[in-house]
Amino acid sequence: MIDINTLKFDEKGLIPAIVVDAETKKVLTLAYMNRESLEISMEKQLTCFWSRSRQELWLKGETSGNYQHIVSITADCDRDALVVEVLKDGPACHLGTDSCFTNPLFESDVNHAFTLEGLMELIRGRKTEKKEGSYTTYLFEKGIDKILKKVGEESTEVIIAGKAGDRAETVYEIADLTYHVMVLMIQMGISLEDIHKELASRHVIDHKVKQEKMV
Numbered sequence: 001m002i003d004i005n006t007l008k009f010d011e012k013g014l015i016p017a018i019v020v021d022a023e024t025k026k027v028l029t030l031a032y033m034n035r036e037s038l039e040i041s042m043e044k045q046l047t048c049f050w051s052r053s054r055q056e057l058w059l060k061g062e063t064s065g066n067y068q069h070i071v072s073i074t075a076d077c078d079r080d081a082l083v084v085e086v087l088k089d090g091p092a093c094h095l096g097t098d099s100c101f102t103n104p105l106f107e108s109d110v111n112h113a114f115t116l117e118g119l120m121e122l123i124r125g126r127k128t129e130k131k132e133g134s135y136t137t138y139l140f141e142k143g144i145d146k147i148l149k150k151v152g153e154e155s156t157e158v159i160i161a162g163k164a165g166d167r168a169e170t171v172y173e174i175a176d177l178t179y180h181v182m183v184l185m186i187q188m189g190i191s192l193e194d195i196h197k198e199l200a201s202r203h204v205i206d207h208k209v210k211q212e213k214m215v
Contacts, residue, residue, distance in 0.1 A: 002079070004035070007080070007082075008078065008079050008080040009034065009080075013034045013035065014032040014052075015032065015034075015080060015081065015082060016032055016081045016082065017031050017047075017049065017073075017082045017083075017084050018081070018083050018084065019031065019047060019068065019084045020083055020084065020085050021085075021088060022072075022086055022087055023087065023196065026099055027099060028088065028092035028093075028099045028100065028101075029092050029093065029100040029101075031047075031060075032052060033048070033049055033082070034050040036050075036057065037049055037050045037057050037058075038073075040059070041084070042073070044059075045070045046060065046061070046068060046069060047067075047068040047070060047084060047086060048060065061090075064090065064094075065089060065090060066089050066090030066091055067088070067089045068088050069086055069087045069088070070084060070085070070086055071086060073085075116182075119182065120182060120186065120192060122136075123136055123179075123182055123183055124186050126140065127140045127186055139180075139183050144184075144188075147180065147183055147184050148184065151177070151181060151184055154173065154176045157173040157177070158170065158173045158177050160173075161173045
């Protein structure tokens with residue numbers, strides 16, 4: 001851990017703090033901290049900022065209830081900016097949106113980032129707006145029994161590849177299994193968030209022995 005005294009506050013005694021959702025990694029807001037608000041943030045484990053417009057300390061959520069519980073604070077290489085990962089109780093933006101960053105300026109028609117959320121949306125679209133010749137649409141048309149059969153078949157393929165010690169084949173088969181499980185999730189109305197919450201509920205950190213356990 002670095003010392004707070006090594007941070008570089010600007011001429012007004014401020015340092016920018018980029019607040020990020022610790023679970024989704026979505027950027028929530030950009031705010032500023034001074035030394036006092038940073039110390040309060042670390043002590044309370046809640047984000048506290050310096051309001052440049054009101055010229056006063058601002059504990060996020062104090063009036064709205066939308067507190068941001070700090071998971072970690074990391075300084076950049078020059079130690080003049082911070083990334084604050086949080087678990088939030090509600091919207092990050094004063095306008096009531098999940099994030100302050102909601103105004104698209106540019107989107108490439110060439111470069112696209114793959115996300116599981118994006119794949120889920122694509123699969124969901126194949127169910128709600130059927131596409132001729134689509135394998136995914138075919139699975140939905142055949143129904144739950146066909147989907148479950150494919151999940152079972154792909155699970156077996158993962159076992160065979162894993163038993164053979166073939167890493168590349170195992171990765172390939174796990175990807176197939178993941179896709180078919182996601183089709184099952186859409187069929188049954190299960191979201192990635194549902195799975196995330198279930199896994200999170202099993203995750204316990206024993207701070208005394210510094211080890212993670214599943215219960």
